[in-house]
Amino acid sequence: MKIGLFVPCYVDALYPEVGVAAYKLLCSLGLDVEYPEKQTCCGQPMGNAGFQNKAEKLVENYDELFRGYDYVVAPSASCASYVRFFHEGIVKHECEAAKRTMDLVEFLHDVVKPTSLKARFPHKVSLHNSCHGVRELGLSSPSERNVPRFNKIKDLLQLVEGITVMEPERPDECCGFGGMFSVEEPAVSTRMGKDKLRRHIATGAEYITGPDSSCLMHLQGIARKNGEPIKFIHVAQILAAGL
């Protein structure tokens, strides 16, 4: 199975270790992973700001670059989700690569289905269920709905030796990042982030973890500004711990 690894722009620039962990993890599961170098961004920052038309070329480039792979896997729920659910609407034609783009967690859970992992992470973590992961990709059951409860991220983390996984009160309320929302509505965005952070900290966890570095970046920025010592780590890094 040939996998194209998509490391979205901000992960590339700010959290390369998340990309490295994703790569190692996928390789360790016996998959053939390639990283096409001409990749950049999924287009979401422009789209959410109201300029998805400025992402047309980028979407075409993405489709061109990734169309030869069985799956495109990204360690970023929101970007994977944007590719899969918005790309075709932006360029108004079918996109082969977009259809086969998955977030790392859903890809592992639904396609690879590992029953064990080599990872060990003897720490207490608070799980951040990010909105697009929950409500677009279905990584966990949305709290608003009366559907059987499940959480794919938690299922995978439970394969890690020594880990204790907690969830905050209001487990899938938005953290307030929202891309440009955070700079256009800084007061509300910050308040949402502070509330979320407080609930994560209340679990007694050492780390906040999640499938989306953008939420973690937002929460981390607020934590640092307020002198909170809690640590942040992407799910991929935990699943790849020790590789």
Place this chain on the structure above:
Amino acid sequence: MSTKHSIAAEKFNQDSGRVTRHDQTFWSVRSKRDGLAYQLEEWEQLRESANLIKKHTITHLADYLEQFETNARKNGVHVHWAKDADEYNDIVMQIMREHNVKKVVKSKSMLTEECHLNDNLIRHGIDVVETDLGERILQLMEIPPSHIVMPAIHVTREEVAACFREKGIIEKHGAHAAEGLLKEGEDWRTSSDPTYLTRAARYHLRDNFMEADCGMTGGNFGIAETGDIVVCTNEGNADMSTSIPKLHIVSIGLEKIIPNYKAMGVFQRLLARHGTGQATTVYTSHFRKPRPGAEMHIILVDNGRSSILGNIEHWQTLKCMRCGACMNTCPVYRRSGGYSYTYFIPGPIGVNLGMLKDKDANYHNCSACSLCMSCDNVCPVKVDLSTQIYKWRQELDSMGHADPMKKMMSAGMQTLFEHPSLYTTALKFAPLANHVPAFMTNIKANAWCYGHTMPEFAKESFHTLWKKGKVK
């Protein structure tokens, strides 16, 4: 980079305790709703049924409206059609003049708010009294509602007590209302005990019910197969408003029509569960025909609804039954309050309805969404609220309302992301000179630092690590 919403929201956030109270109040309604949702095995089927019934009705609206009108007339009800707010107000005034109305008691109606009915009545010398307790408080305080279902939830009981004192309600009814209620030593002249205040309001409203010549109600549903109007309240004030005066005027938007009582059963189970977290409202009042010797009028109001129906991107907002659940779950509404929106209906549905009503006045509300999609998942009739907000944002530029900074940043990103070599170069220099890609520098120059420290650029990007063969 700011909108009227973001500016008002920032002011609202200056009082952190108020934000906490506001958030917790509405989160508790959301939680009650969830509790009820989890109890009903058929919950998601109900939502899907409601969605399909609304879609069906709205796409066959002309037929159902005519059926409704025919049946209502058969019941001896006068039916009027108003194309806009002016025509609506004219029709109301004409009916009032014919009956020489001096005083109107009203149960809650967001449509009359939309059409500025009260101002119009007052201008014509007619005394109008809101009888929903929340609405009455707001009317006395001369402020607009901050939520469509719990309009005065942001007002404290101390503020209510002060208002009732100022308006003479305490002086007139306080002593009577306090009988056997207040603790010893508590002075009814200054008390803000909620039960006591409610009782005082009750006596005050009773006087008004007795004196009124006309009762006006909204309608939660109009049933096409019978011509009935269904009104849901918790205070019984719709019944009081229509039981004493000999004239009853109902005002409803065109989209409130549903086919029959079988459909009504679906909506009845969803409305209060979503709106207030109750299994049902305390009163579900069905009005079919006038009482003997009385008159009943129904005014069907368009006021822009037909043009929404013709809007291919946004027609599904017409499915909305105004339960308010999207406001209660909206993390932005809960932390910015109803008054931070430029339209009288706040929250996700208000952002959308405001744009459909007047884009130039209401584009400011499009920023009030983190696209978390919680509203889509609570909505009992499955309006895709967040997708529609996303669509409005795409249209802002062509309306001339795009934020110049956001436009510049998006253009910068376009250049960067369309050219992988440029992107790679930018990444390489980012950590060295702290000269980061445009979207980051602009954030730094602006609002990101309001609540955050800057994220640190990695010494070597994933790209660089890969090129150097360090990813193994």
